[in-house]
Amino acid sequence: MRKNIVAGNWKMNKTLQEGLALATELNKALAGSTPNCDVVIGTPAIHLASVAAAIDTTKIGVAAQNCANKESGAYTGEISAAMVKSTGANYVILGHSERREYYGETSAILNDKVALALANGLTPIYCCGEALEVRNANGQNAYVKNQLEETIFNLSADDFKKIVIAYEPIWAIGTGVTASTEQAQDMLAFIRTIIAEKYGKEIAENTSILYGGSCNAKNAGELFAQPDIDGGLIGGASLKVEDFKAIIDAF
Ligand SMILES: O=C[C@H](O)COP(=O)(O)O
Numbered sequence: 219m220r221k222n223i224v225a226g227n228w229k230m231n232k233t234l235q236e237g238l239a240l241a242t243e244l245n246k247a248l249a250g251s252t253p254n255c256d257v258v259i260g261t262p263a264i265h266l267a268s269v270a271a272a273i274d275t276t277k278i279g280v281a282a283q284n285c286a287n288k289e290s291g292a293y294t295g296e297i298s299a300a301m302v303k304s305t306g307a308n309y310v311i312l313g314h315s316e317r318r319e320y321y322g323e324t325s326a327i328l329n330d331k332v333a334l335a336l337a338n339g340l341t342p343i344y345c346c347g348e349a350l351e352v353r354n355a356n357g358q359n360a361y362v363k364n365q366l367e368e369t370i371f372n373l374s375a376d377d378f379k380k381i382v383i384a385y386e387p388i389w390a391i392g393t394g395v396t397a398s399t400e401q402a403q404d405m406l407a408f409i410r411t412i413i414a415e416k417y418g419k420e421i422a423e424n425t426s427i428l429y430g431g432s433c434n435a436k437n438a439g440e441l442f443a444q445p446d447i448d449g450g451l452i453g454g455a456s457l458k459v460e461d462f463k464a465i466i467d468a469f
Pocket residue numbers: 227314386390391392393394430431432433451452453454455
């Protein structure tokens with residue numbers, strides 16, 4: 219049975235003190251209840267250890283937003299998957315469109331990052347999604363299929379089972395324009411179909427696939443009610459406990 223997941227991606231927001239305040243407030247808000255989904259917060263890398271130490275990580279998973287495509291060594295400024303793991307984090311967001319667009323992350327780079335994340339016991343939250351021009355030309359399915367084929371479809375079935383996928387149409391990220399429930403459901407159903415073609419129906423049925431892009435307290439309920447939408451990767455609305463908790467409660 220696949221898991222429902224609500225994962226926050228704080229992106230480059232919050233100082234350490236602000237991040238700790240947000241994480242501990244969320245921890246408090248979730249204490250004494252059991253959400254109907256797994257909850258994850260993707261903090262800036264420099265906050266990971268402090269956040270993991272300050273919250274109940276059996277209730278709230280901690281994610282890095284990136285890791286290096288190299289194991290260790292002379293790569294100034296980089297943070298390895300092993301380092302991420304050593305902070306107490308258990309997830310890593312990989313292939314976010316902002317990383318692909320602003321930091322030149324190619325499929326080859328992502329293959330190495332995914333492999334290192336898995337080798338170090340991190341669950342990759344692998345992001346895919348098309349730009350507006352692609353959607354306008356109705357090329358979204360082919361585009362996303364190609365992204366998956368060039369990266370995570372290279373994995374063995376055993377490794378693929380450890381992956382969470384997040385579909386984030388670039389035109390919906392931070393724009394306030396959410397994909398319609400139908401557009402999101404159609405794409406996630408398509409992704410599940412191509413996973414079934416590649417890895418078989420059982421693995422497809424057990425893969426958690428999330429939607430991301432202007433998901434908020436108002437639209438989360440309708441999105442999460444769709445048969446193939448197993449949760450959300452939440453940017454802006456993960457920065458306030460009230461908003462994020464309302465999304466968690468949408469399950
Ligand atoms: O990783 C999260 C996504 O990029 C969505 O961001 P957003 O909820 O601010 O649109």
